Amino acid sequence: MLHRRIILNEDQIPTKWLNLIPYLKKPPAPYLDPSNGEPMSPEKMAVIFPMGLLQQEMSPDPWIDIPEEILEVLTTWRPTPLVRAYSLEQALETPAKIYYKNESVSPPGSHKPNTAVAQAYYNMKEGVARLTTETGAGQWGSALSYACNHFGLECRVYMVRISYEQKPYRKSMIHTWGAEIFPSPSDQTNAGRAILEKDPDTPGSLGIAISEAVEDAVMHDNTKYSLGSVLNHVLHHQTIIGLEAKKQFELVDDFPDIVVGCVGGGSNFAGLAFPFMVDKANGRDIQIIGSEPYACPTMTKGQLTYDFGDTAQMTPLIRMHTLGHDFIPPGIHAGGLRYHGVAPLISAAIEENLMEPRAIHQTEAFKAAITFARSEGIIPAPETSHAIAVVVQEAIKAREEGKEKTIVFNFSGHGHFDMASYDRFLAGDIEDYEYPMEKIQEALARLPKIGV
Numbered sequence: 368m369l370h371r372r373i374i375l376n377e378d379q380i381p382t383k384w385l386n387l388i389p390y391l392k393k394p395p396a397p398y399l400d401p402s403n404g405e406p407m408s409p410e411k412m413a414v415i416f417p418m419g420l421l422q423q424e425m426s427p428d429p430w431i432d433i434p435e436e437i438l439e440v441l442t443t444w445r446p447t448p449l450v451r452a453y454s455l456e457q458a459l460e461t462p463a464k465i466y467y468k469n470e471s472v473s474p475p476g477s478h479k480p481n482t483a484v485a486q487a488y489y490n491m492k493e494g495v496a497r498l499t500t501e502t503g504a505g506q507w508g509s510a511l512s513y514a515c516n517h518f519g520l521e522c523r524v525y526m527v528r529i530s531y532e533q534k535p536y537r538k539s540m541i542h543t544w545g546a547e548i549f550p551s552p553s554d555q556t557n558a559g560r561a562i563l564e565k566d567p568d569t570p571g572s573l574g575i576a577i578s579e580a581v582e583d584a585v586m587h588d589n590t591k592y593s594l595g596s597v598l599n600h601v602l603h604h605q606t607i608i609g610l611e612a613k614k615q616f617e618l619v620d621d622f623p624d625i626v627v628g629c630v631g632g633g634s635n636f637a638g639l640a641f642p643f644m645v646d647k648a649n650g651r652d653i654q655i656i657g658s659e660p661y662a663c664p665t666m667t668k669g670q671l672t673y674d675f676g677d678t679a680q681m682t683p684l685i686r687m688h689t690l691g692h693d694f695i696p697p698g699i700h701a702g703g704l705r706y707h708g709v710a711p712l713i714s715a716a717i718e719e720n721l722m723e724p725r726a727i728h729q730t731e732a733f734k735a736a737i738t739f740a741r742s743e744g745i746i747p748a749p750e751t752s753h754a755i756a757v758v759v760q761e762a763i764k765a766r767e768e769g770k771e772k773t774i775v776f777n778f779s780g781h782g783h784f785d786m787a788s789y790d791r792f793l794a795g796d797i798e799d800y801e802y803p804m805e806k807i808q809e810a811l812a813r814l815p816k817i818g819v
């Protein structure tokens with residue numbers, strides 16, 4: 368009988384998160400205060416984030432203890448299975464061994480609650496009553512509403528308008544867990560109203576939704592802001608994925624040659640890849656690939672420099688690969704991969720050659736998703752499909768070279784709320800789009816002239 372699922376017991380769940388920073392040659396550059404170009408003080412950042420999370424954000428320690436109360440919630444669905452994708456291997460006629468870490472088994476359907484639960488917990492501990500956030504694909508907004516419901520916090524979500532229209536059932540899910548949700552730009556904030564006045568038909572963007580959520584947090588008492596990706600603490604929280612995967616590989620006496628994840632802000636990729644990146648930094652030969660859409664080519668065509676994390680320039684300046692904070696991406700379906708920037712830790716990993724970015728066309732991602740759904744059964748989120756496309760490329764390469772490589776990827780979420788985009792793909796209505804270099808250069812000309 369095939370041994371497909373490699374399972375850990377609940378009591379084998381990792382009890383510490385990994386911090387990649389001590390393993391880098393150079394720590395990531397500090398966040399800067401746009402008003403004076405100086406490093407941002409924790410006190411200033413504490414207006415929107417609780418101290419517990421800010422301490423993790425700045426921590427130099429390689430390991431951070433996971434509080435028992437968080438582990439108790441995570442074991443609702445963790446440890447997640449590491450699955451050997453025998454049927455996909457057969458479909459691709461590859462000698463490669465393909466494994467995926469199935470993060471789609473969480474209540475909202477993705478990796479996002481790994482950090483949502485932690486963030487809601489630290490806010491609750493400091494007496495915060497309400498959290499605001501943005502969401503692209505809707506996975507993050509659902510995850511935070513799930514977590515806020517658990518710890519008794521109110522929650523408001525600003526969802527990028529085009530995704531709000533494409534995925535109406537994410538709204539229902541968010542309402543079911545008791546949170547509020549508005550399409551962004553909305554009439555609820557100054558940032559939203561200003562953008563609507565200039566362009567009433569805008570599809571919205573993650574940058575705009577972040578501006579709205581930050582403004583809302585600053586303007587309301589006892590309210591903080593929560594970000595679903597990009598920041599160091601978010602990436603630390605996600606490392607539970609790769610730490611579990613390492614234990615699971617030990618059980619089958621295997622280890623990956625190739626590690627793959629899709630990159631929006633970078634959190635699911637980091638979650639799987641960072642624990643393996645430590646081995647790479649220590650000299651082990653592992654290929655680590657982060658995939659992104661050609662329609663939002665932050666890592667492959669963006670510039671590594673200081674930029675705002677949001678459109679209305681309310682966040683600190685962050686040194687990262689960026690397409691410019693006023694980048695409005697085309698309405699491709701992988702809503703969660705449409706952010707103009709990326710985590711500073713991902714940018715640092717690219718700079719130190721610990722990973723390689725790769726752009727994927729939308730139709731190639733959908734084709735890979737269909738191959739996966741018809742072999743392994745689960746329907747992937749369009750974001751996840753960008754990782755699967757790389758896995759298919761590498762599995763075919765292994766076949767052509769006759770090499771038995773071990774490949775692992777992060778199955779970051781299911782696509783049950785993305786079926787409208789599958790309908791469009793199956794009807795032949797989805798086309799490839801490559802974001803033009805001229806537009807990137809135009810946006811980069813508007814970058815802040817600070818800290819460059």
Ligand SMILES: Cc1ncc(COP(=O)(O)O)c(C=O)c1O
Binds near residue numbers: 630631704
């Ligand atoms: C299923 C899924 N995968 C990946 C992503 C990309 O985000 P990140 O790069 O932070 O993992 C998202 C974001 O919404 C998502 O919903």
